[in-house]
Amino acid sequence: MSAHENKIKIVHFLNSRVRGGVENHVLLLLKYLDRKRFKPVVVCPPVLADILRVELQAMKVDIFELEVKSPFDIRDMLRFISFLRREKVDIVHAHLFNASRASHFLAKLAGVRITIETNHVREAWRKGTLKTWYAIDRLFSRFTDCIIAVSKANADYLLEVKGIEPGKVKVVQNGIDTRAFDAQSRPATSIKAALGIPDDAPLIAVIARLEPQKGHIYLLEAIPEIIRKYPDVVFLLAGDGVLASELKAQAARLKIDRNVIFAGFRSDAELLLRSSDIFLLPSLWEGLPLVVIEASAAGIPVIATAVDGTPEVVRDGETGLLIEPRNPVVITESVLRLLDNPEEAKKMGQRGANYVRAHFDISQQVKGTEAIYMELIAGKGVKDLANVTHTG
Structure with a gap:
């Protein structure tokens, strides 16, 4: 058997149509996965394939375009089974x-040996007795060998709320390439200069999809009080989503549109964060947000809601400020505290950079994920694959 044939072939299955934190998580994992042991393939809907194609091609990762929207998509289900075989x-x-x-x-029908789910977020959008009973989740978990939780809070949700079998849940916290977010120096090209923002104007970055989950409406409600004291402050909202028009109308209604920039999706998160003074994430629920880790790695203080896995990254009063969700007053108070005390804010940013470099580097996430792959292979008694050597 050739070395190529003896590689462990892994399908990363995505059923989404937009790019967000989950998709970025997958891209990072694929970038650093040990290719001498593993051969990854991405299966996803055509619209998402178009979004990710350039990056996946650069990583030499094949794409199989497929979307299973309902149990009645028989043609695509059969195509998937055929592909797996x-x-x-x-x-x-x-x-x-x-x-x-x-x-x-479908994977089990096709004879696939191991199935894994990464559960990236608490599904707070599920409403009603039937959907929050999670019987369907427990039923389908029978076909899943392991569920990876991206945070300790995410694991608690799986075990205590969904009622998933404890032996199936393992925690592998999210990570990033901390080297890409150099906190030691400001970038040569500043977002402020590119957008015509005065260099001495405070810049607060908010990188998040414009969706109800992210809590932008509460942020916008907080801004009028902030600009009364700091009339030159600029809030840069990077991200697209269904609420774009509504949020722009809200900013106009509050007469804060001069202080708010809707920048759309940005692929230069490193540059944006390293050009900013504060990062703010007013989410209503999360998993373990990559962007909070990125902001800390860039050396700027973080203000974020204390939901789900976020407190595992932000140490309140040390690396940033944790606030309650849905509370514009608390957002105002927290932003003013950091703007009023720039030295305190600077020290928070420095401590945050040190903390995420030690605890949330991508190498730790990849190592943990690869260990789960090999553990499951060994547990299934797949001797030919268990003998694939570690290449370091």
């Missing part, structure tokens, strides 16, 4: 429950 896939690693529900039963 033809490619002799060893592991199907789905991201979010919607994706594991669509892929893991």
